[in-house]
Amino acid sequence: MGIQRKTKSLDSILNAFGDAGEALSVKLLIQRLQNQVNKTTVYRLLEKLVEDDVLYSFVGVDGVSWYARCRTCSAGSNCRSHPHFQCISCNQVRCLQGEFSFPVPSDVRVTDTQILMTGYCGNC
Numbered sequence: 001m002g003i004q005r006k007t008k009s010l011d012s013i014l015n016a017f018g019d020a021g022e023a024l025s026v027k028l029l030i031q032r033l034q035n036q037v038n039k040t041t042v043y044r045l046l047e048k049l050v051e052d053d054v055l056y057s058f059v060g061v062d063g064v065s066w067y068a069r070c071r072t073c074s075a076g077s078n079c080r081s082h083p084h085f086q087c088i089s090c091n092q093v094r095c096l097q098g099e100f101s102f103p104v105p106s107d108v109r110v111t112d113t114q115i116l117m118t119g120y121c122g123n124c
Contacts, residue, residue: 009036009037009038009041009045010045012033012036012037013029013033013037013042013045013046013049014049014054014069016029016032016033017055017067017068017069022068022092022093022094022095023058023060023066023067023068023084023093023094023095024066024067024068024093025060025064025065025066025067025093026042026043026046026065026067027064029042029046029067030042046067049067050067054069055067055068055069056068058084058114058116059114059116060084060086060093060116061086061088061091061116061118066084066086066093068084068095082095082096082097082098082100082115083095083096083098083100083115083116083117084096084114084115084116084117085116085117085118085119085121086116086117086118087118087119087120087121087123087124088118088119088120089120089121089124090121090123090124092121092123096117100113100115
């Protein structure tokens with residue numbers, strides 16, 4: 001179904017991601033929005049933005065879902081195959097440049113990949 005109309009809440013969520021290659025958890029997104037958008041609306045819009053390939057999600061440390069803006073997605077492409085880095089000290093998550101490919105058996109069709117590297121960021 002996806003996004004059907006542009007709203008102030010939608011604009012607020014998209015603006016929260018900005019231009020940086022930073023990923024946000026729902027908790028961080030809600031903090032960044034400072035009560036501009038209802039929590040239920042945040043969850044609903046995130047789901048629709050992922051559905052529309054505007055955002056994508058991946059699972060970080062401790063099973064927390066993170067969301068990032070799709071910059072190079074197009075119909076038929078997989079913007080989810082690039083790696084992410086999560087600092088185990090400050091918990092910052094960011095997108096890393098580059099893509100990985102792995103041998104895939106001919107009898108399977110891969111629809112999603114998640115590559116998460118963990119360690120310490122330059123500030124920690």
